[in-house]
Amino acid sequence: MQSVLIAPSTSAASSNFAMQSYPRLARRTMIASGSRPLKVKFILPALKEATDPQWRPIKYSLFPPLGLATLAAYLRPDDQAIIVDEHVQPLTLDDEPDLVIVQVYITNAYRAYKIADHYRSLGAFVCLGGLHVTALPEEAAPHADAIFLGPGEQTFPRFLEDLRTGRPERVYTSTTGRTLERVPPIRRDLIRRTSYLVPNSIVVTRGCPQHCDFCYKDAFFQGGRGFYTQRVDDALAEIARLPGRHLYFLDDHLLGDRRFGEALFEGMKGMKRVFQGAATVDSILRGDLIERAAEAGLRSIFVGFETLTPDNLKRSNKRQNLGRDYKAVTDRLHSLGIMINGSFVFGMDDDGEDVFRRTVDWAMEQGVTTATFHIQTPYPGTKLHAHMVREGRMLTRNWNLYDTRHVVYQPARLKPETLKQGYDWAYREFYRWGSIARASLHHGTLKHQAKHFFYASGWKKFEPVWDILIRARQLNRITPMLEGVLARVTRRKRQQPAQVETQLLPVIQPETTL
Ligand code: B12
Ligand code: SF4
Numbered sequence: 001m002q003s004v005l006i007a008p009s010t011s012a013a014s015s016n017f018a019m020q021s022y023p024r025l026a027r028r029t030m031i032a033s034g035s036r037p038l039k040v041k042f043i044l045p046a047l048k049e050a051t052d053p054q055w056r057p058i059k060y061s062l063f064p065p066l067g068l069a070t071l072a073a074y075l076r077p078d079d080q081a082i083i084v085d086e087h088v089q090p091l092t093l094d095d096e097p098d099l100v101i102v103q104v105y106i107t108n109a110y111r112a113y114k115i116a117d118h119y120r121s122l123g124a125f126v127c128l129g130g131l132h133v134t135a136l137p138e139e140a141a142p143h144a145d146a147i148f149l150g151p152g153e154q155t156f157p158r159f160l161e162d163l164r165t166g167r168p169e170r171v172y173t174s175t176t177g178r179t180l181e182r183v184p185p186i187r188r189d190l191i192r193r194t195s196y197l198v199p200n201s202i203v204v205t206r207g208c209p210q211h212c213d214f215c216y217k218d219a220f221f222q223g224g225r226g227f228y229t230q231r232v233d234d235a236l237a238e239i240a241r242l243p244g245r246h247l248y249f250l251d252d253h254l255l256g257d258r259r260f261g262e263a264l265f266e267g268m269k270g271m272k273r274v275f276q277g278a279a280t281v282d283s284i285l286r287g288d289l290i291e292r293a294a295e296a297g298l299r300s301i302f303v304g305f306e307t308l309t310p311d312n313l314k315r316s317n318k319r320q321n322l323g324r325d326y327k328a329v330t331d332r333l334h335s336l337g338i339m340i341n342g343s344f345v346f347g348m349d350d351d352g353e354d355v356f357r358r359t360v361d362w363a364m365e366q367g368v369t370t371a372t373f374h375i376q377t378p379y380p381g382t383k384l385h386a387h388m389v390r391e392g393r394m395l396t397r398n399w400n401l402y403d404t405r406h407v408v409y410q411p412a413r414l415k416p417e418t419l420k421q422g423y424d425w426a427y428r429e430f431y432r433w434g435s436i437a438r439a440s441l442h443h444g445t446l447k448h449q450a451k452h453f454f455y456a457s458g459w460k461k462f463e464p465v466w467d468i469l470i471r472a473r474q475l476n477r478i479t480p481m482l483e484g485v486l487a488r489v490t491r492r493k494r495q496q497p498a499q500v501e502t503q504l505l506p507v508i509q510p511e512t513t514l
Helices: 014-023 023-032 064-070 109-121 129-133 137-143 154-164 232-241 259-272 281-283 289-296 310-315 328-333 355-365 384-392 417-429 433-440 446-461 461-473 474-483
Strands: 039-044 080-085 098-103 123-130 148-149 172-173 205-207 227-229 248-250 272-277 300-307 338-347 370-375 489-491 499-500
Touching: 039 064, 039 109, 064 080, 064 098, 080 446, 098 109, 109 123, 109 137, 123 129, 123 137, 123 154, 129 137, 129 148, 148 154, 154 172, 172 281, 232 259, 259 289, 272 289, 281 289, 281 300, 281 328, 289 300, 300 328, 300 499, 328 338, 338 355, 338 417, 355 370, 355 417, 370 417, 370 446, 433 446, 446 461
Parallel strands: 039 080, 039 098, 098 123, 123 148, 148 172, 248 272, 272 300, 300 338, 338 370
Antiparallel strands: 205 227, 489 499
16 A cells, blocks of 8 residues: 555645646546546455454455445446455555545445545545445545545436536535436446355345434435335346345345335245345334245345333334334244344443343344344434434544444443443353254244254354355355255245255344344
8 A cells, every 4th residue: 555645635725736736636637538438446445354364254255345336337338347345355556547436334434545545646536435425524525536425326427427528526415316216237247256155135225214313324315315216127127137046135124115025025926036134123013025025035134123122212213113022023034934133232321231131032032043233333424423422422433443343432321341241242142052052942843943053053153164265265165055045945834934944054144233
């Protein structure tokens, strides 16, 4: 990495200053030569730990960078494009692209800025966008020629036109007119499929109809629609383009729009797919959409239980969970043969020292297959963050620590170190051999018990094996097995416990705070 030379340029005036100081930057303005094809580099920078030899590659070799592949679809056919996901491949910095597009999450922000500064110093036109840029545009702006707030489907093509005519703006904000209709097919040809355990990840909606105070969603979609879907035909066409059987829907809330869900699952019925996704507690209890999903091939679901305490739910505006019978949720999913990845947050204001034991016990008693625990993390831009700032409770602005594994705020009823220890304990406890066995016994049939046991232990207990496979670049050999993993669920009849074929493979889930 070269040293960072660029002076902060938050205004047009300072931007001009930068251009006078560094003659090589003239190349940036030459892009405007109308019909000339562009050399474009899309980068998903790795978070800091990815450069550490001890890091856990499996967690970051799950899903390809769909956001960048979505943006690449707006280029002209004669433009040259490359996507570099630094989690799975080295990033070389000695090339000279015309245009560099960097996706910024909170935990990769510092690295993203360094990379951006580097390419600006070489004269490339650098764009920064994504969740963290939207939350903190003033922080990102000095590192970019243009920043993008909100989803990119409307702003990015507009920017490309502006760039080619020599009039790019400094800030592009997504507001009205958000839609996924008539968006070009995502550029999957730019994704190195063999580097990912789940190359067939897909997103058919944007946002979520709910408004939880701790979630990135409201800030990211501010100024326009906060939940919208693809046309069902387009979603089905995208699914049909994906090879193999297994799909992973990365949508925040796959069951968020009933009509869309019904049509999607109806269309998928004949496609012989098996898939995983995420949804809310209330949507699983309401109507029969979850059954339709199961019939279409849903085999595992990420559910945002978050907390077992109603006061926590009220405070965080997680109203859709209030008064819901969580046990009815797990029972219903089990009866449909759908495995559960339960998401739980520790450190909410009503949480005392008993929260860890209570939560882990509950998850085991309900036969939750895999659990994702989070330390509550107030992301900039969220209502939760504003609230914590008002109360003077934020402890650090080191974004590297905002990974839901560190305590970055002062909890109300816990010491920060107790929260961290409790969180670590919860993971250890839930994934002990004895705990996995205990949770497995929740299920009625031997097959279901065995399936649970092997899935949960496969993910956590054999992690070193996954890592060796990744380092040996053998991940693609695993993918076909994963496609078979959730495959056969022979249901006797509706609402009866499912007969499930057992295989030794993990349930892979992104660690999101749904
Ligand atoms: C899959 C996923 C992962 C995967 C892989 C990510 C990948 N390869 O892209 C893995 C498992 C590695 C992961 C890890 C983490 N994740 Co994650 N993850 C997601 C998830 C579920 C889907 C991402 C996705 O594909 N979205 C769909 C695409 C189409 O949208 P997109 O990526 O946002 O891109 C669009 C726009 O953002 C925009 N855009 C993006 N970049 C740019 C750049 C430019 C120039 C332009 C014009 C536009 C633009 O245009 C795109 C099209 O609209 C999201 C939730 C979500 N719904 O987004 C959480 C999410 C992004 N993750 C989150 C977090 C916190 C993490 C972790 C820190 C947490 C943890 N506990 O481990 C880690 C660290 C990740 C890191 N590298 O820093 C948070 C981010 C919060 C924040 N404020 O940044 C989210 C929002 C979850 C949540 N609800 O809190 N994650
Ligand atoms: S936490 Fe989940 S349910 Fe709540 S707004 Fe975010 S995506 Fe929607």
